[in-house]
Amino acid sequence: MNHLTENEMLQVVDGSMLNGEKTRILVHLESCPRCRKEVEFSRNLERAARSAPLSKPSREFTARVMGRIAPQLKPSIGTWFINNLANILAMTLVLTVVWYAVTLKKADGPATGPTVVSNALAVYSEYYAKVRELFPADRIRAVQSPMTDQSAETNKIILFTVISILILVAVDRLVLRRVIRLRR
Amino acid sequence: MQITDVTLIQRILAGEKKAFAELVDRHKDRGMTLAMRMLKNREEAEEALQDAFIRAFSALPRFEWKSSFSTWFYRILYNVCATRLSRRGEDIHMHLDGSEGEGGFDVPAEDLLPDEKYESDEFQSMVTREIEALPALYGSICTLFFMQDMSYDQIVEITGLPLGTVKVRLFRGRMLLRQSVGRRLGSGKLKVV
Incomplete structure (x- = not known):
């Protein structure tokens, strides 16, 4: 057969x-x-x-693919705004405080520079130098107990310390974001 | 109700990034299976799959809706894997001559199993292992045929091979699978009760 x-x-x-x-x-x-x-x-x-079982890629596979295509995606204005909200807030604060400092300087006397920007930079440099100068122990105590020392100078020191921190945060955030993007 | 691939693609093209993640989630396991059966290396298969998704994303605006997304995507993946194989010196595009087998069986009938044994996990695992071990040349075609339940025409579209070559490869792959499982049964790896 x-x-x-x-x-x-x-x-x-x-x-x-x-x-x-x-x-x-x-x-x-x-x-x-x-x-x-x-x-x-x-x-x-x-x-x-x-009905053989399927092979599965690693758990973070989708996230990795999305990370690699991220630079190709053009975000909408809304998405861009949300992603950069912290930067925008930080920069707004910095600019507000600089503007406030310029206004203070103008109230003290006539402007020393030809432009608003150079005035702002000059004022900031001046106060930053003062912060450095006054940083030693007695001034730290003054900052720590503001209720006992309400002088205008101490307030300015606090103000410009905050500005310095905000600038550092903004710079750090921008640097950090770039590093993350490069790693992807 | 599940959203179709078409709707997801429309959303992606409208700028909704999250929709592509859903498309990836939907096709990654089947894609990984095809890549694994071609490349036989988990790390390389995952890299190839990643490349294929990124290429698909870039080419999505040029997607012509002539075929389903899965057919289009597996074509990209198949080509990525084939390129990697040719870098290793393995040519998956070579055409095979010869006709489909006319010979008889080489699995002795007495080694075949009673019906209930075919339902066992052990038999399933054995078949899975043997499919994974098929050479890429046959493994890729068999995977598309079995796993995706694809027709000859779809396999031709994905692989770019002539219909005759697809038929011969599928036939040989099925025969190799049959022989290797038969050998295992013969060697007593799965005992007949």
Whole structure:
């Protein structure tokens, strides 16, 4: 007895037997337990192949892909605004305080520079120098207990210390963001 | 109701970044399976899959809607993996000559299992291991055929191979799988009760 060929067996499994061959193959299967068993084996094998578990990439895979495509994405103005909210607030505060300092200087006397910017820089430099000068122990105590020393000079020291911190925060944030972007 | 790939693509093209993450989540496991069965190395497969997603993202504005996203994406992934294989000196695009087998079986019928054994986890694991071990040439086609339930036409579209080559490779892959599982059964790795 001639058994089914591999090709004929797969045709039975796929249900793709040619019309002319179909009757012969089916008649053979009726009378041949070996070929029936082989066909059954193939069917079960392919059923198992179809339900084989999928391989999974690592947990952070999607985040990594999104990180790599981030520079290609053009964010909307709203998204850009939210992402940069902290920077915008910090810079607004810095500018407000600088403007306040310029106004104070103008109230003290005539402007010394030709422009508002150079005035602001000059005022900031002047007060920053004072902070450095007054930084020693007695002034630290004065800052720590403002209720006991309410002089205008102490207030200015606190003010410009805050400005310095804000500038540092803004710079740090910008640097940090760049480093993160480069790592991606 | 699940959002379709088409809707997700429209959202991505409208600038919604999160939608692409959902598309990645939806296709990463099947993509990883195809990459693993072609490259046989987890790290390299993950890199290839990542490259394929990034290429797909860049090419998304040029997506023509002629085929489904999955067919289009697997074509990109298949090409990324094929390029990596050719760098290793393995040519997955070579055309095979010869006809589909006409020979008889080489799995002795007495080694075949009673019906209930086919349902066992052990049999499933054995088949999974043997599919993973198929050479990339056949493993890729068999994976698309079994895992994705893809038609010959879709496999032709993904691989860029002629229909005849796809048929021959699929036939040989199925026969190799049959023989390797048969050998395992014969060697008593899965005992017949």
